[in-house]
Amino acid sequence: MIKRIECAYVPVSNVEKSAAWYEQVLGMRLRSPLEPGRGAIMEMEEGGWLFLLPSPDMTPLTFSTTAWAEDGQDFEMFPLCFETDKIHNLHASLKEAGAWVEQELRNEGSCGLQLNFKDPDGNKYQAWQQPANPAE
Incomplete structure (x- = not known):
């Protein structure tokens, strides 16, 4: 539906x-x-x-969860995940702009390449790119 x-x-x-x-x-x-x-x-x-x-009170899009941390600690979660075919270019653009971004791309195997980043207001996002071979 x-x-x-x-x-x-x-x-x-x-x-x-x-x-x-x-x-x-x-x-x-x-x-x-x-x-x-x-x-x-x-x-x-x-x-x-x-x-x-x-947003006058500017509460960023993010929340804490224990579901994503291996040790049960709080993890600052992103509510939105974007798909891209140009994750290396995106990573470079974020770094060049001085955004908070993970230093290295993460290869999550069959879940593809991933990175977390924030916009200037602290809204946290994830971006991912499908693996070249989905069977990987």
Whole structure:
């Protein structure tokens, strides 16, 4: 019944600066002109949207979980994971922009290459790229 996620809503402290960052660093496209006091719609390569919305209290998209840490410790989780075919370029773009990003890509075998990163407001994401040979 539910086919896919069409869009997600992301809190940001400054819509204009965030829209520029998502364009320059992540390669998303601004869907329509910015309107003062409103959000920005950022479009991904294959059509999914992120709505960047002004957030006065700026609580980043992230939460703690013990499900992902081998030792049962808290892990700062990302609520969104992006797919890419250019994970090496993305990693380099994030580093060049000074973003918080894992130093090295992780090869998770059949789950592909992965990395975690944050935007300038601390919204945490994961990006992954399918393995060259899905049977790996």
